[in-house]
Amino acid sequence: MHTLRKNRPLRRIVLASAATVSGMVLLLSLKPHTTPAVAGLAASPAPSSSSSTPGTTGGSTGSTGSTGSTGSGGSSGSSGSTTGTRTLTGDSVQTRYGPVQVRVTLTDGKITDVTAVAYPQENPRDQQINAYAVPQLTREALSAQSADIDTVSGATYTSDGYRRSLQSALDSANG
Incomplete structure (x- = not known):
């Protein structure tokens, strides 16, 4: 059975929070285009x-x-x-x-x-x-x-x- 389909709301909250934090870290790690010269x-x-x-x-x-x-x-x-x-x-x-x-x-x-x-x-x-x-x-x-x-x-x-x-x-x- 799939992990999100189980009747465990705490696990869903933890996985959703981890996905959100990961997405925010990736988004904030993108640097705007800078010109070195x-x-x-x-x-x-x-x-x-x-x-x-x-x-x-x-x-x-x-x-x-x-x-x-x-x-x-x-x-x-x-x-x-x-x-x-x-x-x-x-x-x-x-x-x-x-x-x-x-x-x-x-x-x-x-x-x-x-x-x-x-x-x-x-x-x-x-x-x-x-x-x-x-x-x-x-x-x-x-x-x-x-x-x-x-x-x-x-x-x-x-x-x-x-x-x-x-x-x-x-x-x-x-x-």
Whole structure:
């Protein structure tokens, strides 16, 4: 015969109490998702935004597509001209999940490269989303030749920050 079907109410109370306590212990032992790299992320956008000021880069003769370049190579052409190669960094846009900032390379007024210098990557979910979204946004910007790009589904905040930072870089190139 089953232990709960016997006519022993004390045993039922003890088993129900033990199950309740066990459930509460398991529930309270769950820890909320924490990000171990919060301090590291807060320090990382500062060097990238201070290394180049939008609108002050006269031009760069560095190679396109390099993510480690600072955009401070030799200058070619005047700062108001649309000829030559120029690398400009857009404003850092604060989104719900972290800052987004892009660097754009213009050659003779045409967008030849867009690099995301800062984007949310604090936790594995951010990394997964942005590993897909950032390359897609870059392809969109290169094909559109403007900041008028579509939002990537599932990365709405990153897409908005990317678009706004790209627009600020393009605005500084024209101003």
